[in-house]
Amino acid sequence: MLEELTIRNYALIDNLSVSFENGLNILTGETGAGKSIIVGALSFLFGAKADADVIRTGAEEASVSAVVSLDSGSGDVLRWLEDRDIVPEDSRIIIRRTLKTNGRGSIFIQNIPVTRNDLSEFTAFLFDLHGQHSHQSLLRKESHRKYLDRFAGLEDETAEFNRIFLDLTEKRKLMESSLASERDRDARLELLRYAVDEIAQAAPKSGESRDLETEASRLGDFEKLASHITSGASAFFDDETSILGLLRRLRNSMESAASIDGSLQNLSRRIDDLYYEAEDTAEQLRAYRDDLSYDPQRLEEVEERLTALYRLKKKYGEDEDAVLAYRISAESEIDSLSRSEEDREKLKTEISALERDMVLRASAISSKRTAAAVKLGSEISTILGNLGMPNARFSVSVSSKGQGPNGLICGPWGADEVEFLISANPGEPLKELSRIASGGELSRVMLAIKTVLAGSDTIGTLVFDEIDTGIGGEVALAVGKYLSEIGRIKQIFCVTHLASIAVRADNHFIVEKTSSGGRTSTGVSVLSPAGRRQEIARMLAGDSAGSAALAHADELLAKYGKRG
Missing domain, CATH: 3.40.50.300 (P-loop containing nucleotide triphosphate hydrolases)
Known part of the structure; x- marks a missing residue:
């Protein structure tokens, strides 16, 4: 409102x-x-x-x-x-x-x-606006079907038909897609299977390239690495003046000093901690140095593996995780394509069942629409006669969309074309409402329709x-x-x-x-009651103060008015 x-x-x-x-x-x-x-x-x-x-x-x-x-x-x-x-x-x-x-x-x-x-x-x-400023649903042919279905009480039935129609449309699209993909199915299957086999044989692991690149860098610069490790070991524990040797002497000195001055106990413990940490680090560095060896064959293996992984990533993803994900996706698609024939037969059966159901429903709806159309046209024609259009013939045309290879041709709301037609004067053929020249006539047609549909129009x-x-x-x-x-x-x-x-x-x-x-x-x-009385008098005689006009206004208001 x-x-x-x-x-x-x-x-x-x-x-x-x-x-x-x-x-x-x-x-x-x-x-x-x-x-x-x-x-x-x-x-x-x-x-x-x-x-x-x-x-x-x-x-x-x-x-x-x-x-x-x-x-x-x-x-x-x-x-x-x-x-x-x-x-x-x-x-x-x-x-x-x-x-x-x-x-x-x-x-x-x-x-x-x-x-x-x-x-x-x-x-x-x-809102519906009727008159010279056209905003009316009455002139939209697609609304005529809604008016008739509302009058016939078919809205729930047509809504269910529409659900079936949309379901059938979706399944037909799936069937078309399935048939189109069948032509490329074998080639696609061959490509996917090759990819899955290639990835399976290579067996990449998550993060493998990163680890191999680190190893390749170490093996490729072995001489520099060995030199740096040897120099570091000398500074840490091999030389007489190594870090570990100096810490050992410092530790002994502080232990002796702390035995004389107890206030140095805390500092002595901290130096102990430094010494043990250095000793542990020295052990790890010594183990790394002792295990360090140059293996040209391993370098060749690493480089070959990195090349193989690069080829995989170039084809199937930016890293090993993406390559592995591609394999899972490809295996799923292979499974789907392998089952497509079975699915297609099932889909075909579902489509046939929906088509039969849709045609039966469309036929039943058409029969009800045809019967309701006669009644609606008659009731509207009667009201139009009372509204100053005694020669008007209002007709609700219900025509079939035609026959197709599978029976009735159906749209989203049934197998019918519904259109309101009118002949405003004797001898004139029925024609579209949009060809009514008078805005007043069109407004009265809508008034008649709204009167008939008043209880159900939304x-x-x-x-x-x-x-x-x-x-x-x-x-x-x-x-x-x-x-x-x-x-x-x-x-x-x-x-x-x-x-x-x-x-x-x-x-x-x-x-x-x-x-x-x-x-x-x-x-x-x-308008107030008094103002309304004067306005009615003006409309009757052009005189809002004349006694005769006011008396006539009082008579009309008393007989038909709801206020005043």
Whole structure:
């Protein structure tokens, strides 16, 4: 439900904020007051194209925003928001759209920027606008199937059909992929098996190259290494003045000194520690020197192994771990390809079963749609007669998509093409709704459809503009009656020039144009009971103060009004 609408610098509107309630909201006013501007602003908010001409003269930017409440039945809306990480607050969302003089604009839903296509898609769940500013789902052929299925109570059945269709589509893709890969399967298997054998024979170990490179470096520079080790050993323990010999003498001296001066005991122990650490280090260095030997054959083996590992890494990965991972992956793919024939036969059986199930379901749905189409067309035609279109014939066409090699050709929602057709005048053939020239006629068609589907239609807010074009008398009363009936379960906005429609309002708003400081502005305000009485009188006779007009207004309000 649209709770609050704020419009700034749009056409003649300077700064306008108005709150709305559920039920039938009627907007009236003098010709030229700006009622069409309100509808245009709504259309802008719902995602219609717009250019900088709509920006109020002298302003840099136009903006329209709305607070919209969501009910518990707004499943599609909530899923759409969740998919985009947009979170309602207290079951409400704020939509805001701006347009600058350079033609650029911005669109936000709950402060999350979205595209105009996103805005149109989102608001289509919530609003339908009918009239000269087209935002209506009625003209979208794909929505006709939804309307018919909702009327026929087929929504759960078609949802299950759609699940099967998508499952079948996915399995067919898998089959096509399997058949295409079969042609390359043998070559791929040969390549994978060769790789697995090559890696298995080489048997690389994690980190092996790093260890071998260290060993190769040691063997390649053996003479330098041996020289350095010999020099170090001499300095450490071979010479008379070696580090270890000096530490031994120091240790003995400090032990003697500590026996004389007890305060040196701690220092003596520290020198002991240094000596034992040096002695242990000397032992390790001596063992390394004694084991040090040059093995040219080992150097050759290491270099050959490094070359073999390099070839493996060049083919299968940047290091031994990657090469080993490639082997595991290749073995898994070999297993998968080896089982592909068995899997393909299983997949073929599943596809055949799904195809049979889908055709049976499609046939059953088609029969129900065909029966419901006749009833829906008849009910809508009857209502159109009451709405001033007595010669209109409304038809719901349900035609087959055709036959294929496997039987019925099916789409995501069945085997049918559903389209609403109408003949507005005697002798005219049935034709698409989009070819109806009159916005008023199209609005009345939607009013008829919404009346029939009122209980099951998920769109909560309807906007009707021009619905009273070319009608009056009993027809106008009928239009008001149907609007009032839908208003019991929907939020309705209706711009009208007819008092017989306006008296049905649950909430009556006046659109007025005022001038101040050489500038003209359009405003909207809710009418009090007294103000409403005067507005109905003006609509009846152009005189809001005449006794006859006021008496007529009182009569209509007493008979049809819900307030006043």
